[in-house]
Amino acid sequence: MIRKLLRRAIDNVLRLETPSRRAPATIPVSQHGIRRTSISAGSRRTCEVLQEAGFKAYVVGGAVRDLIAGIEPKDFDVATNATPDQVRNLFRRSRIIGRRFQIVHVMQGSETLEVSTFRAAHDADTQKDEHGRVLRDNVWGTQMADAARRDFTVNALYYDPSSETVLDYHHGVADLKQKTLRMIGEPRTRYREDPMRMLRAVRLSAKLGLSLDPALREPIREMASLMENVPAARVFDEMLKLLTSGHAVECVKRLRDDGLHHGLLPLLDVILEQPLGEKFVMLALTNTDDRVREGKTVSPSFLFATLLWHEVLGDWDKRKAAKEPSIPALFTAMDAVLDQQSEKLAITRRISGDIKDIWALQPRFDKRSGKTPLRLLEQPRFRAGYDFLLLRAESGEVPLELAHWWRDFQHADHITREEMLVPDTGPKKRRPRRRVKKAPEDAAETPS
Numbered sequence: 001m002i003r004k005l006l007r008r009a010i011d012n013v014l015r016l017e018t019p020s021r022r023a024p025a026t027i028p029v030s031q032h033g034i035r036r037t038s039i040s041a042g043s044r045r046t047c048e049v050l051q052e053a054g055f056k057a058y059v060v061g062g063a064v065r066d067l068i069a070g071i072e073p074k075d076f077d078v079a080t081n082a083t084p085d086q087v088r089n090l091f092r093r094s095r096i097i098g099r100r101f102q103i104v105h106v107m108q109g110s111e112t113l114e115v116s117t118f119r120a121a122h123d124a125d126t127q128k129d130e131h132g133r134v135l136r137d138n139v140w141g142t143q144m145a146d147a148a149r150r151d152f153t154v155n156a157l158y159y160d161p162s163s164e165t166v167l168d169y170h171h172g173v174a175d176l177k178q179k180t181l182r183m184i185g186e187p188r189t190r191y192r193e194d195p196m197r198m199l200r201a202v203r204l205s206a207k208l209g210l211s212l213d214p215a216l217r218e219p220i221r222e223m224a225s226l227m228e229n230v231p232a233a234r235v236f237d238e239m240l241k242l243l244t245s246g247h248a249v250e251c252v253k254r255l256r257d258d259g260l261h262h263g264l265l266p267l268l269d270v271i272l273e274q275p276l277g278e279k280f281v282m283l284a285l286t287n288t289d290d291r292v293r294e295g296k297t298v299s300p301s302f303l304f305a306t307l308l309w310h311e312v313l314g315d316w317d318k319r320k321a322a323k324e325p326s327i328p329a330l331f332t333a334m335d336a337v338l339d340q341q342s343e344k345l346a347i348t349r350r351i352s353g354d355i356k357d358i359w360a361l362q363p364r365f366d367k368r369s370g371k372t373p374l375r376l377l378e379q380p381r382f383r384a385g386y387d388f389l390l391l392r393a394e395s396g397e398v399p400l401e402l403a404h405w406w407r408d409f410q411h412a413d414h415i416t417r418e419e420m421l422v423p424d425t426g427p428k429k430r431r432p433r434r435r436v437k438k439a440p441e442d443a444a445e446t447p448s
Helices: 002-015 041-052 062-068 084-090 142-148 172-177 189-193 196-208 214-229 231-241 246-257 277-294 302-319 324-340 349-366 374-375 382-394 400-411 414-420
Strands: 024-028 057-060 077-080 094-097 103-109 111-118 135-136 157-160 165-167
Touching: 041 057, 041 077, 041 084, 041 103, 057 062, 062 157, 062 172, 084 094, 084 103, 084 111, 084 349, 094 111, 094 231, 103 382, 157 214, 165 172, 189 196, 196 214, 196 231, 231 246, 246 277, 277 302, 277 382, 302 349, 302 382, 302 414, 324 349, 349 374, 349 382, 349 400, 382 400
Parallel strands: 077 111
Antiparallel strands: 024 165, 057 077, 057 157, 094 103, 103 111, 157 165
């Protein structure tokens, strides 16, 4: 037992050594299994052009990690010792983007690759805020320093298509095989540099089926408040990646376990404590995971509409209890919830508009008489609104019979639709009585 603890302590010390004292392990294709045909043609061509010009160039990070883990990468990034201007001069179809750290978008056919220059280690001149978050970072360095700057060991992997070897600076391949996610460097310092690493740790561990290293996991709950200093746009982008990863259910469970759900998602700390709300959210996330795994598209508008719906319901019920008219109260509740979330998530105006459209359709599904159902079918967002209604029915919020009626109604012919309409048994509106104007009386009698 003591030997085991000593071995683990020595291993942790080795992992935290400075880059200058670490040499990468060169792993052959027989061990990692990545053939050059496994990477995209665009990334191969980009590396070839850079290497022919005398620069180092590797496919790096998530693509290498996913290929070793047996997952098909969504995209391929390239790292090089060429500066952005040098990369730009080698590729006609390219452009430099970014403020905090400049990268180059290189277009190869229909593929767009991100080409980044090796970054230097942080020093006293690195611009940070009062909490330690890095604000500006256009300093180039060596490949070894670049590897030390990456967040997790499984992301510090460099694949050379020409030799089909992987350079591994921080035992990332071993960690993948051991199913463990470890941080490069001291976790508290790395979280202060970029609090988004806490969310990223949850997403990657769920996606790859990894357990969090205790040294990485322990500070998360106590440092979660650092997320408040991250721009809302970055939080929204990372949350969208998390929720559309195909492992959203597992991610949300891990967020809750690690104390990161408070105030990040649509007040998940409140929703997940309500049986009906939790069932609705989990059904929505399960549906999203299924669509991602089947290769279908996922609508961010629909996704965030489901996550925020029970906050809208709660506010709407309070306003109706205060005798506010039902429909105006719904629209006021929608605005209040979206305004509150905008402080944490920079939901775009277009997505907010789509969310409101989906919510606003829900009361209209209750009306199955007159011309209202026919008009509802003509609404541009009807399909999204109907899918939303299905989730509400499956969670027990509305009767299943209502969802089944709309399923049959939308696919029926005109005559069948007329027969399906529910008779209007409500009080008939009385038409205002038409007032007949009286003829003006003569001011004086007409003489005979």
